[in-house]
Amino acid sequence: MGSWAAQQRQEARQLAARLSAEGVRNVALTWVDNAGITRVKTIPAERLAAAAERGIGMSPVFDVFTSDDAITASEHLGGPDGDLRLFPDLERVTSLAAQPGWAWAPADRYDQLGLPHPACQRQFARRMTERAAAAGLELRMGFETEWVVTRAPAGHPAPGRADEPLDYPCTGPAYGMTRVVELSDYLRDVTEALSVQGIDVLQIHPEYAPGQFEVTTAPGDPVRAADDVVLVRETVRAVSVRHGLRASFAPSVVAGEVGNGCHLHTGLYRDGTSLHRSPDAAWGLAPEATAFLGGVLDALPALLAIGCPSPASYLRLQPSHWAGVYQCWGVENREAALRLITGAPDDPDGGHAEIKTFDAAANPYLAVGAVIAAGLHGIESAAQLPPPQTGDPGALGVRERARRGIVRLPATLTEAADRLEKSAPLHEAMGEVLHGAVLAVRRAEEAHFAESEDDAIAAATRWRW
Ligand code: GLU
Numbered sequence: 136m137g138s139w140a141a142q143q144r145q146e147a148r149q150l151a152a153r154l155s156a157e158g159v160r161n162v163a164l165t166w167v168d169n170a171g172i173t174r175v176k177t178i179p180a181e182r183l184a185a186a187a188e189r190g191i192g193m194s195p196v197f198d199v200f201t202s203d204d205a206i207t208a209s210e211h212l213g214g215p216d217g218d219l220r221l222f223p224d225l226e227r228v229t230s231l232a233a234q235p236g237w238a239w240a241p242a243d244r245y246d247q248l249g250l251p252h253p254a255c256q257r258q259f260a261r262r263m264t265e266r267a268a269a270a271g272l273e274l275r276m277g278f279e280t281e282w283v284v285t286r287a288p289a290g291h292p293a294p295g296r297a298d299e300p301l302d303y304p305c306t307g308p309a310y311g312m313t314r315v316v317e318l319s320d321y322l323r324d325v326t327e328a329l330s331v332q333g334i335d336v337l338q339i340h341p342e343y344a345p346g347q348f349e350v351t352t353a354p355g356d357p358v359r360a361a362d363d364v365v366l367v368r369e370t371v372r373a374v375s376v377r378h379g380l381r382a383s384f385a386p387s388v389v390a391g392e393v394g395n396g397c398h399l400h401t402g403l404y405r406d407g408t409s410l411h412r413s414p415d416a417a418w419g420l421a422p423e424a425t426a427f428l429g430g431v432l433d434a435l436p437a438l439l440a441i442g443c444p445s446p447a448s449y450l451r452l453q454p455s456h457w458a459g460v461y462q463c464w465g466v467e468n469r470e471a472a473l474r475l476i477t478g479a480p481d482d483p484d485g486g487h488a489e490i491k492t493f494d495a496a497a498n499p500y501l502a503v504g505a506v507i508a509a510g511l512h513g514i515e516s517a518a519q520l521p522p523p524q525t526g527d528p529g530a531l532g533v534r535e536r537a538r539r540g541i542v543r544l545p546a547t548l549t550e551a552a553d554r555l556e557k558s559a560p561l562h563e564a565m566g567e568v569l570h571g572a573v574l575a576v577r578r579a580e581e582a583h584f585a586e587s588e589d590d591a592i593a594a595a596t597r598w599r600w
């Protein structure tokens with residue numbers, strides 16, 4: 136233990152020296168709160184070794200912050216008392232290409248005695264990854280990032296006021312090459328910044344809504360995937376600011392329009408072999424992969440309180456908007472909440488599944504942890520998958536949907552929070568303190584927007600994520 140600590144100290148010192156040689160002055164230590172906001176403490180680069188050893192102080196009250204920076208309380212958390220220590224993950228320290236002189240590291244939260252903080256979302260994600268590993272299973276996950284870009288009025292780079300009209304810097308059609316031509320310098324700079332930061336970009340392209348783009352990155356370990364999506368978002372934001380633009384990752388930028396999703400891709404492996412590539416099995420799904428996905432599908436109503444955590448999320452969740460609002464799965468079906476992706480037959484990694492319903496207001500650490508918990512519960516309870524759905528369930532009549540056993544996922548945050556409250560597997564996996572804090576934040580968000588019209592909810596949350 137002593138030698139491990141000494142080695143850590145040594146590594147941190149070497150890292151701090153390397154950063155300072157690269158001209159890094161500050162390191163941003165981020166964690167994501169239960170409302171999905173990335174919060175930060177920053178330190179001078181030379182404090183990194185001390186931070187790695189003793190952590191940086193922060194209040195536990197952030198676990199009950201809402202997306203509008205109000206503070207609620209849960210049974211265990213809230214109020215001005217107490218302190219936690221924020222520990223940077225030295226393996227993820229990254230110099231930021233679009234913020235010269237800055238580096239970033241995701242952080243884990245411990246109490247002052249060095250015990251894990253029970254509401255630390257990143258450690259929850261790690262615990263669930265380890266729980267899967269103890270069963271011989273490995274998850275490879277990745278998030279898609281969608282965002283809407285607008286022009287920032289001169290002298291007001293960020294954040295946008297709710298009442299400002301949206302000024303799109305590109306006018307080209309959905310998925311149109313015109314948009315790439317109009318914003319080619321910007322998109323190149325986003326790609327380059329991500330690449331030099333070690334993010335493996337798979338695609339970057341225009342999306343459907345006005346000003347909307349998407350970047351997808353390579354899958355990896357679940358905690359890494361959650362770290363990556365934080366880094367991707369803050370990098371897109373930083374490049375946008377440098378181009379006089381603003382990026383919104385909010386679920387609903389304009390009420391009624393197609394929104395921003397943050398789909399979670401998830402593949403299951405045993406001993407390095409994909410369980411989505413089982414010879415002779417239907418769709419290549421090994422029994423464990425079927426049970427895992429069956430568990431996720433069963434838990435989706437409760438998982439929405441994690442993956443779609445804002446009242447604004449439910450403005451996005453409209454049928455026939457590719458947001459996956461029905462509790463069903465389908466093979467390559469973009470209207471199914473759970474889309475099975477079979478990939479090219481000769482690609483050993485080709486098969487996996489995509490949860491389409493989630494958005495970027497979700498804390499990505501909670502999202503990966505809760506999905507793993509639901510999937511492992513599916514394996515324990517030998518969950519099955521119903522027949523796959525082809526076509527758009529939203530285009531079917533109510534009776535035909537009922538005949539096929541397809542139900543709508545929660546259409547309000549209240550409904551989703553009620554399901555999370557009652558979910559025994561998620562309660563057990565998250566633990567009392569984290570589960571309680573998440574629910575308290577959901578209830579406070581509901582109450583805050585209870586009287587608001589759709590347009591007002593979209594405007595109030597547009598620049599929060
Ligand atoms: N923007 C859509 C959403 O709200 C998704 C479009 C797509 O399938 O990539 O999730």
Ligand code: MG
Nearest residue numbers: 279281342349
């Ligand atoms: Mg997309």
